Amino acid sequence: MWTADRLRAVCLDQPAAEETFPFSAELSVFKVAGKVFALCALDETPLRISLKCVPEVAVKLRIEYPAITAGYHLNKQHWNTVLIDGSVPDDLVREMIEDSYDLVRAKLPRNVRNTLGDVAPGK
Template sequence: MDANEILDYCLAKKGVTESFPFDNETLVLKVGGKMFLLMPLERMPLQINVKTDPEWSAELREQYPQVNGAFHMNKTHWNSVMTDGLKRDLIFKLIDQSYELVFNSLTKKAKEEIINR
C-alpha cells in the first residue's frame, strides 16, 4: 500500500480536506477542521497516525508490532501504524474508525454541513 492509495481512500470520504500545517513533509487529513490522519510522506516504510478507540488501541499494540502510540500525540487515542506487513483491510478499518471518531465528535451543525455537501 502506498501514500497515494491512502490519500485517495481518505479523500473519497465526505468533507475531507488535506493540508501541510506542520511542515512540507507531513500530510494532514481533516474532517470538519479536525485531524483524523497524519502521514509523513518522506518516511519509508510508510507510516500513518490514526485515532482509535482506546480499548482497540491496546489490542492492536499487543497483536501487531507495527502499531505503537503516536509520537507527540495522546497515546491513549492515537497510534502510529507502519503499513508494511499489515493487511489492506486492517489499514482501511483503522482509517475508517479514525474518521468516524473525529466526525462523531463534531457539532451537530458541522456534521449536517458535511453530510449535505
C-alpha cells in the same frame, strides 16, 4: 499494497476530508471540519500513518500487531501509529482510517456534521 497515493486517496475518500500541511510540506494532515483524523509523511519509506482510535481497541491492536504503536508525538491513549510494512492487513489499515474519521466526525457539533454529506461507503 499501500502506496502514498493510495493512502492519500483513502483518507480523501472520507466525506468532506481535506489534506493540509500545517506543520511542514512533508507531513500530510487529513482533517474533517478542521479536526485531524490522520497524519502521514507520504514521502517516508516505509510509510507510517497516525490514526485516532478507541483506547481499548488501540491497546489490543498494539498487542496483536508489532507494527502498531502508541501515537508518535500524540496522545498515546487515543492515537496509534501504524507502520505500513505489510504486516498489518490492508483491510485493517483501511478500517482504521475509516474508524479514525468516524471518531472525529462524531465529536463535531450536529449542525457541522449535517453539512458534511454522507458517511463513508459501507457505514
